[in-house]
Amino acid sequence: MLAHVRIDLTVNGERREGVLRGGESLLTFLRDTLELPGSKNACEQGECGSCSVLLDGTLVCSCLVLAAQAEGHDVVTVEGLARDGALHPVQQAFVDAGAVQCGFCTPGLVVAVVDLLERMPHPSDDQIREALSGNLCRCTGYAKIFDAVRLAAGRA
Amino acid sequence: MEVFRPSTLDEALRLRAEHPQARPIQGGTDVMVELTFGDARPEALLDLSELAELRGFAEEDGLLRLGAGLTYTEAMQTPLASRLPALAEASRTVGSPQIRNRGTIGGNLGTASPAGDALPPLLAERAEVELASARGTRTMPLAEFLLGVKRTALAPGELVTAVRVRPCEGPQTFAKVGQRNAMVIAICSLAVVVDAEAGEVRAAFGSSAVTARCVVVPLAEAAELPERVVEAASPIDDVRATAAYRRHALRVLAARTLERCLRT
Numbered sequence: 199m200l201a202h203v204r205i206d207l208t209v210n211g212e213r214r215e216g217v218l219r220g221g222e223s224l225l226t227f228l229r230d231t232l233e234l235p236g237s238k239n240a241c242e243q244g245e246c247g248s249c250s251v252l253l254d255g256t257l258v259c260s261c262l263v264l265a266a267q268a269e270g271h272d273v274v275t276v277e278g279l280a281r282d283g284a285l286h287p288v289q290q291a292f293v294d295a296g297a298v299q300c301g302f303c304t305p306g307l308v309v310a311v312v313d314l315l316e317r318m319p320h321p322s323d324d325q326i327r328e329a330l331s332g333n334l335c336r337c338t339g340y341a342k343i344f345d346a347v348r349l350a351a352g353r354a
Numbered sequence: 355m356e357v358f359r360p361s362t363l364d365e366a367l368r369l370r371a372e373h374p375q376a377r378p379i380q381g382g383t384d385v386m387v388e389l390t391f392g393d394a395r396p397e398a399l400l401d402l403s404e405l406a407e408l409r410g411f412a413e414e415d416g417l418l419r420l421g422a423g424l425t426y427t428e429a430m431q432t433p434l435a436s437r438l439p440a441l442a443e444a445s446r447t448v449g450s451p452q453i454r455n456r457g458t459i460g461g462n463l464g465t466a467s468p469a470g471d472a473l474p475p476l477l478a479e480r481a482e483v484e485l486a487s488a489r490g491t492r493t494m495p496l497a498e499f500l501l502g503v504k505r506t507a508l509a510p511g512e513l514v515t516a517v518r519v520r521p522c523e524g525p526q527t528f529a530k531v532g533q534r535n536a537m538v539i540a541i542c543s544l545a546v547v548v549d550a551e552a553g554e555v556r557a558a559f560g561s562s563a564v565t566a567r568c569v570v571v572p573l574a575e576a577a578e579l580p581e582r583v584v585e586a587a588s589p590i591d592d593v594r595a596t597a598a599y600r601r602h603a604l605r606v607l608a609a610r611t612l613e614r615c616l617r618t
């Protein structure tokens with residue numbers, strides 16, 4: 199309940215702690231203090247989804263979470279998806295489908311797709327569209343991203 | 355900037371009284387944007403996200419109590435979605451999954467934007483707002499709570515703790531006009547509730563006056579609803595649309611939602 203300057207949380211399965219700057223977001227705390235730059239900072243206003251992470255298993259924009267609110271909670275970033283040096287099946291599907299161009303949107307999309315397939319293992323195109331409506335991609339035109347989602351769903 | 359993180363409502367209300375300058379933050383989907391872009395520089399923040407008392411919903415004798423911390427994602431799920439279908443539909447149009455997972459109805463009331471999407475369905479259901487402070491708890495109709503653009507009747511030391519609704523029997527729905535289907539602020543929006551028991555139809559609209567507003571017509575005169583809605587609106591020209599377009603769109607939305615409700 200005290201005013202917080204230092205927080206303690208779980209990130210990608212590890213206990214981490216760090217000192218906060220004022221009203222900083224979880225996004226800048228992850229990137230600048232914990233040195234996890236996978237979550238991207240593009241709009242900082244919830245519009246693009248490139249900062250998407252799982253907070254206690256729920257998909258959120260880390261730019262809209264006050265870092266102090268994450269104290270005692272569990273965060274999974276794109277860095278936490280690969281296992282034993284092998285890409286997560288969703289990451290592999292993005293590679294195989296050629297769903298990455300500049301790659302800036304990719305970490306956020308991968309996290310959003312992991313979340314989607316967890317909730318709906320075999321989504322329809324409309325369900326994919328709705329689930330990814332918070333993730334902008336300025337390069338691909340989304341067709342290959344849809345291919346990647348279908349590929350990952352088909353392999354599961 | 356200090357951040358207070360109470361773990362009980364009592365503690366939160368005490369901190370609210372002791373630190374009136376501390377800005378409440380729940381999901382943060384409005385507050386964080388203001389902080390990041392420097393539009394708000396509060397001395398302190400009062401984080402409500404750990405308060406179990408504000409979470410979820412409960413039902414007693416047909417009265418639903420929606421916690422201020424109820425997220426849009428939760429409002430879209432059964433059983434709530436079948437009790438308050440218009441609120442569920444409105445919730446589904448909010449932002450994106452990420453925003454709906456985090457944004458709350460309490461935050462929507464706190465922001466009190468004329469475009470707040472939770473407001474028309476709740477107004478049309480004659481919802482009451484539950485306000486608590488260290489002095490006690492009071493309730494008031496949502497229509498009285500919303501005073502103007504980003505202005506509410508929240509008194510110093512108070513927090514919104516819940517919204518109380520007694521869902522009426524009868525069809526209801528919500529519709530919203532925006533530039534696309536996701537991630538848009540409403541150009542205008544409208545919720546309709548057919549209250550068979552009261553023998554009336556209520557429509558509440560957003561983004562077409564300083565607050566969301568509710569219009570009531572007797573069931574027998576339901577056909578007049580679109581015109582009444584337009585009369586009650588006072589839309590403005592802005593970057594998203596002209597006032598004339600909004601009037602036209604409101605008339606269409608009122609007729610369309612009414613038809614959807616009465617057809618069945």
Ligand SMILES: Cc1cc2nc3c(=O)[nH]c(=O)nc-3n(C[C@H](O)[C@H](O)[C@H](O)COP(=O)(O)OP(=O)(O)OC[C@H]3O[C@@H](n4cnc5c(N)ncnc54)[C@H](O)[C@@H]3O)c2cc1C
Pocket residue numbers: 243244245377378379380381382383384385386387402422447448449450453456457458459460461462463464465469470471472508512513514515537538539540
């Ligand atoms: C990308 C994006 C898209 C969006 N799309 C939509 C949309 O389509 N429709 C829509 O209506 N809104 C939209 N919003 C706005 C926002 O998500 C909603 O207003 C949401 O309901 C805010 O809830 P929150 O819990 O995040 O509020 P917060 O940001 O935590 O708080 C909002 C305000 O309410 C106050 N407050 C919060 N809880 C309480 C309480 N219990 N008692 C008193 N005051 C309180 C805060 O001090 C603050 O002033 C969008 C926002 C973003 C960033």
Ligand code: FES
Pocket residue numbers: 238239240241242243244245246247248249250259260261262
């Ligand atoms: S950086 Fe968070 S949504 Fe764009």
Ligand code: FES
Pocket residue numbers: 297298299300301302303304334335336337338
């Ligand atoms: S690949 Fe460049 S933004 Fe998506």
